[in-house]
Amino acid sequence: MNPPPPSEAPPGSAAAARARVRELLLLAGVSLDSVIAADALLVTSELVTNAIRHGDGVIDFRADIAGDVLRLSIADANPRPPAARTGTVDHPGGYGWPLIQRLTEHVDCSTRADGKTITTALRLN
Numbered sequence: 001m002n003p004p005p006p007s008e009a010p011p012g013s014a015a016a017a018r019a020r021v022r023e024l025l026l027l028a029g030v031s032l033d034s035v036i037a038a039d040a041l042l043v044t045s046e047l048v049t050n051a052i053r054h055g056d057g058v059i060d061f062r063a064d065i066a067g068d069v070l071r072l073s074i075a076d077a078n079p080r081p082p083a084a085r086t087g088t089v090d091h092p093g094g095y096g097w098p099l100i101q102r103l104t105e106h107v108d109c110s111t112r113a114d115g116k117t118i119t120t121a122l123r124l125n
Contacts, residue, residue, distance in 0.1 A: 010058040014045040021063050021070070028065045028124065036124050039103045040070050043122060046096040051076040051118075059115060068125045069105070075117040081109050082118070 011017040021044045025037050044063070051058045055076025062073040085094040101107055106121040 008061075010061045011048060012058075014048040014052075017044050017048040017058075017061060017063075020061075021072070024063055024065055024070070025124075030124055036122075040122055040124070043100055043103050043120060044072060046100050047072060047074045047118060047120070050082060050096055054078065054080075054082070055116070060117070065124065068123060070122045070124055071119065072122070073117060073119045075115055077115040079111045079113060079116055081111060081116060 008020075011020065018041050021040055022032060022037075025032060025040060030037050030040075048058055048061070051074050055078040057077060058074060059077055060073070060075035062071075064071050082097045084097050100120065104120040104122045106119075108119045110117050110119075
């Protein structure tokens with residue numbers, strides 16, 4: 001019996017994660033010029049950027065397409081769930097989490113003592 005193939009290392013940047021998702025979209029026949037692809041890549045960027053900035057780094061990243069749904073799963077090392085906030089002049093930002101919730105059909109956050117995993121589903125049609 002052969003051992004399972006080694007899993008791919010988590011991306012170290014939002015750009016690396018987007019590259020993986022772009023490949024999946026192309027394999028699924030989704031035009032990279034479409035609004036759907038732009039939404040999928042934006043959600044990917046926000047999830048990975050949030051994991052890097054607020055979650056102590058990406059420890060696992062999974063992306064797959066089943067039927068017409070892109071599923072993204074990002075795990076980080078911070079058990080604190082994401083929270084919407086309003087940016088200020090001193091601390092700009094706060095738009096990523098609401099954007100993820102608005103663009104995806106489903107968002108789930110499961111926490112553990114050693115971190116959390118956020119899983120999203122985004123319809124590709």
